[in-house]
Amino acid sequence: xxxxxxxxxxxxxxxxxxxxxxxxxxxxxxxxxxxxxxxxxxxxxxxxxxxxxxxxxxxxxxxxxxxxxxxxxxxxxxxxxxxxxxxxxxxxxxxxxxxxxxxxxxxxxxxxxxxxxxxxxxxxxxxxxxxxxxxxxxxxxxxxxxxxxxxxxxxxxxxxxxxxxxxxxxxxxxxxxxxxxxxxxxxxxxxxxxxxxx
Amino acid sequence: xxxxxxxxxxxxxxxxxxxxxxxxxxxxxxxxxxxxxxxxxxxxxxxxxxxxxxxxxxxxxxxxxxxxxxxxxxxxxxxxxxxxxxxxxxxxxxxxxxxxxxxxxxxxxxxxxxxxxxxxxxxxxxxxxxxxxxxxxxxxxxxxxxxxxxxxxxxxxxxxxxxxxxxxxxxxxxxxxxxxxxxxxxxxxxxxxxxxxxxxxxxxxxxxxxxxxxxxxxxxxxxxxxxxxxxxxxxxxxxxxxxxxxxxxxxxxxxxxxxxxxxxxxxxxxxxxxxxxxxxxxxxxxxxxxxxxxxxxxxxxxxxxxxxxxxxxxxxxxxxxxxxxxxxxxxxxxxxxxxxxxxxxxxxxxxxxxxxxxxxxxxxxxxxxxxxxxxxxxxxxxxxxxxxxxxxxxxxxxxxxxxxxxxxx
Numbered sequence: 001x002x003x004x005x006x007x008x009x010x011x012x013x014x015x016x017x018x019x020x021x022x023x024x025x026x027x028x029x030x031x032x033x034x035x036x037x038x039x040x041x042x043x044x045x046x047x048x049x050x051x052x053x054x055x056x057x058x059x060x061x062x063x064x065x066x067x068x069x070x071x072x073x074x075x076x077x078x079x080x081x082x083x084x085x086x087x088x089x090x091x092x093x094x095x096x097x098x099x100x101x102x103x104x105x106x107x108x109x110x111x112x113x114x115x116x117x118x119x120x121x122x123x124x125x126x127x128x129x130x131x132x133x134x135x136x137x138x139x140x141x142x143x144x145x146x147x148x149x150x151x152x153x154x155x156x157x158x159x160x161x162x163x164x165x166x167x168x169x170x171x172x173x174x175x176x177x178x179x180x181x182x183x184x185x186x187x188x189x190x191x192x193x194x195x196x197x198x
Numbered sequence: 199x200x201x202x203x204x205x206x207x208x209x210x211x212x213x214x215x216x217x218x219x220x221x222x223x224x225x226x227x228x229x230x231x232x233x234x235x236x237x238x239x240x241x242x243x244x245x246x247x248x249x250x251x252x253x254x255x256x257x258x259x260x261x262x263x264x265x266x267x268x269x270x271x272x273x274x275x276x277x278x279x280x281x282x283x284x285x286x287x288x289x290x291x292x293x294x295x296x297x298x299x300x301x302x303x304x305x306x307x308x309x310x311x312x313x314x315x316x317x318x319x320x321x322x323x324x325x326x327x328x329x330x331x332x333x334x335x336x337x338x339x340x341x342x343x344x345x346x347x348x349x350x351x352x353x354x355x356x357x358x359x360x361x362x363x364x365x366x367x368x369x370x371x372x373x374x375x376x377x378x379x380x381x382x383x384x385x386x387x388x389x390x391x392x393x394x395x396x397x398x399x400x401x402x403x404x405x406x407x408x409x410x411x412x413x414x415x416x417x418x419x420x421x422x423x424x425x426x427x428x429x430x431x432x433x434x435x436x437x438x439x440x441x442x443x444x445x446x447x448x449x450x451x452x453x454x455x456x457x458x459x460x461x462x463x464x465x466x467x468x469x470x471x472x473x474x475x476x477x478x479x480x481x482x483x484x485x486x487x488x489x490x491x492x493x494x495x496x497x498x499x500x501x502x503x504x505x506x507x508x509x510x511x512x513x514x515x516x517x518x519x520x521x522x523x524x525x526x527x528x529x530x531x532x533x534x535x536x537x538x539x540x541x542x543x544x545x546x547x548x549x550x551x552x553x554x555x556x557x558x559x560x561x562x563x564x565x566x567x568x569x570x571x572x573x574x575x576x577x578x579x580x581x582x583x584x585x586x587x588x589x590x591x592x593x594x595x596x597x598x599x600x601x602x603x604x605x606x607x
Binding site: 081109 | 606607
């Protein structure tokens with residue numbers, strides 16, 4: 001996916017000779033952790049040792065993991081605000097048009113355009129647009145949309161294990177070093193996995 | 199230690215309040231003489247009525263904040279929450295107002311009930327009397343002097359006893375350690391929450407809704423509770439910010455403020471939700487006996503409450519909603535401080551709006567009321583800060599203290 005010259009793990013002098021079909025294959029060292037706190041400390045130590053973590057997979061959102069991994073703040077809330085605005089605008093337009101102009105009806109003796117009565121609908125549509133917009137955006141960004149073959153590094157990360165993935169370069173000479181680093185920081189096991197189209 | 203600085207501040211506040219009040223009553227006295235003849239109601243002159251009613255209003259508001267401290271703490275116990283341990287002592291301290299406030303409430307009711315409650319007037323429930331009112335007479339089973347007083351005292355005693363008990367358990371835990379105090383606290387807190395759910399709602403009917411005695415709303419208990427609740431959280435946050443900026447609460451960081459900010463944000467919306475649920479049903483059904491409540495506040499009495507009605511929504515909903523929306527805002531002390539103060543002022547005026555139109559009708563004012571509110575604030579802060587100074591600001595032996603210190607959001 002990326003040329004070797006870009007990644008810092010590979011020295012720029014190495015010429016990339018692999019065939020094109022291989023370029024989307026990545027190899028990972030996986031550290032499996034049982035405990036949230038052990039994981040957070042391990043992440044700190046691994047990053048302190050100068051190793052770049054590709055990603056961490058956890059069964060549920062772990063508090064403080066964003067800071068530990070040094071991930072930038074998500075811009076999803078900004079998108080959410082605009083989805084909400086779209087929903088509000090749509091709801092108001094819908095009610096103005098249908099109840100005010102297209103098919104005016106007298107309901108409960110109220111004026112055709114009576115804002116207090118519209119608040120529930122406007123609220124619901126704002127929430128509806130925001131939620132769906134956020135979920136869809138999140139799935140697109142995280143590539144969690146339905147696929148024929150779902151790439152999962154370790155299925156146990158959907159159950160009760162925390163998986164730290166570190167991308168390996170071609171030589172995989174770092175593997176013993178990484179294994180030792182994982183072990184020292186409390187990983188219950190260390191695996192290696194190859195992934196296509198990840 | 200903490201307290202000397204805060205105490206001086208409080209004293210100045212109290213003095214300012216007293217001065218304001220003193221300077222103000224002058225012009226009102228002259229104003230009264232004109233209004234005196236028009237006062238056909240049983241009870242006292244407009245000035246005394248204003249004093250009694252605004253004492254009642256501020257007292258109900260501050261008692262609410264006080265008991266919410268205990269409720270907040272009880273919820274944290276029952277839900278095994280760890281993050282809030284650093285603000286626990288502030289919640290405990292808020293309860294310091296409960297006893298003096300409760301005593302004042304009982305005294306006010308006994309002495310000044312004719313000025314506050316229409317239903318206490320002579321002959322209003324007696325058939326054939328000139329004052330007879332069929333609708334009020336229909337509520338005679340519930341609204342009698344004796345029963346009301348018994349109810350009021352029992353709410354206050356229940357709240358006071360549980361506040362005291364949780365405080366004692368917490369202090370004993372500081373001294374002796376161990377988890378047994380924690381488990382006892384959970385049982386106590388759970389029992390308190392069940393009792394509070396009933397008593398808070400009934401207190402809202404008694405203390406606030408029976409002011410408009412012809413009118414009723416089934417949602418009113420929640421409405422008053424939500425107002426108390428969000429003010430209580432704002433008060434906790436504000437005290438925490440002041441302590442933090444004075445160099446105390448070393449373990450409290452932006453993550454804790456973020457969570458308190460989320461609660462304020464959420465419960466401001468909750469208050470609006472309850473407010474609107476009450477408003478919309480009454481507005482839509484448009485039954486005269488129900489809509490009179492909003493008629494009085496929207497355009498009634500020559501529209502003197504109308505601006506406050508809208509200002510109330512802006513300051514209690516629109517402002518916290520927009521100001522606290524982003525993550526950064528909840529982590530910045532200055533924004534949090536402004537929002538906390540706005541929420542406290544906003545919900546004080548929410549109580550103003552609940553109580554004044556039914557009692558003072560067109561004779562309401564602001565300077566006396568604000569002066570009294572500031573005296574209350576001063577007295578409240580003296581008691582709260584004194585109680586804060588009694589114990590360590592961190593409950594050192596609480597089982598979750600470690601978790602709270604390392605809290606991240």
